[in-house]
Amino acid sequence: MSGAGVLVRFAEELRPLSSVPERRATADGTSTLGHVVESLGVPLTEVGRLVMDGRRVPASHVPVAGTSVRVEPVSRPQRVPGAPLRFLLDVHLGTLARRLRLLGVDAAYDSTDVGDAALAARSAAERRVLLSRDRGLLRRRELWAGAYVYSDRAGEQLRDVLGRFAPRLAPWTRCTACNGRLAQVTKESVAERLEHGTRRTYDAFARCEGCGQVYWRGAHHGRLTSIVDEAMREFGEPADGTERVERRDGATG
Structure with a gap:
């Protein structure tokens, strides 16, 4: 040149x-x-x-x-100082957010497009690493921390984020719908929210402490388990005593 x-x-x-x-x-x-x-x-x-x-x-x-x-x-794994490792995902990364939550990773996400300024401000206020494929958003100066998501495929996105930040994984402990914590509950305590076939077939249940969503090992359990097992083989070990449960409609992305 x-x-x-x-x-x-x-x-x-x-x-x-x-x-x-x-x-x-x-x-x-x-x-x-x-x-x-x-x-x-x-x-x-x-x-x-x-x-x-x-x-x-x-x-x-x-x-x-x-x-x-x-x-x-940036070097990998990338360490984020000064706060517990938490993420914020933009509106285009809903599937990645649900998969991170499936693995027990704190991943905030809103399906409404709140705008770049609001996302950057939330990143700063809550000290969350903003994940996005929008380079303009990642250049905003008020951002606390951020990372570009290189792939447009959910599986590759998940591997990229886990490999880059090495978050602690605790599968089946977060609500894939709202990011709240899951707590084990008795069948009797959620019986009124279950269909007859579910009450007859399943015995282990969990409920989100945030939104109240009920989870159990449903028809999609095998697909979700494969996502979890693949991530755990490469990036972590399962937390002791965790129970594998599934959202009632199986919608995790």
Whole structure:
């Protein structure tokens, strides 16, 4: 490449965002390196080290013409300091939210489109890592922490998030509908909410402490178990004493 700007080289892991391995950007003497990188399509949520001419520099560094920088991805597993690991997902990631909840991961999600400003503000107020495929949303400065979800396939999205953040997994302990905690209950205590066939066939039940949804091992138990077992084999161990139960309509995504 010719020209006297800043030569920006992206690590292979960031190529899906940058589209090309290296780009030359203008050095105007006022724009920070973070601004330069984001102007080339890579949110700073995805950036680990910035190495300029062999030395590490912060995103606030103002580059000069004739320099080069290597943009490296965040290290994995990525540690989020200062708060229990919790997530917030944008409106397009409902299936991922339900699968994270199935694994016992705290994953807030609202199926209504509340807007970028409200999502970023909630991330900051509740100290949640915002997961999104919207790069513009991840560039908002009020965001507490965020991560780009690279795939549009739910299974790959789940593996990406689990591999990146290594959350503690406790399957079958959260409500897939509202993210509340599940508590084991007797059949008698929920009998009025069950259809006759369910009362006759099943004996183990749980109820969400938040929305009251009742769960049991239903017809979709095998499919849900395969999701859980695959995640646990690669990313964790099951919590002792957890009971495998399923939402009454089996709708977990």
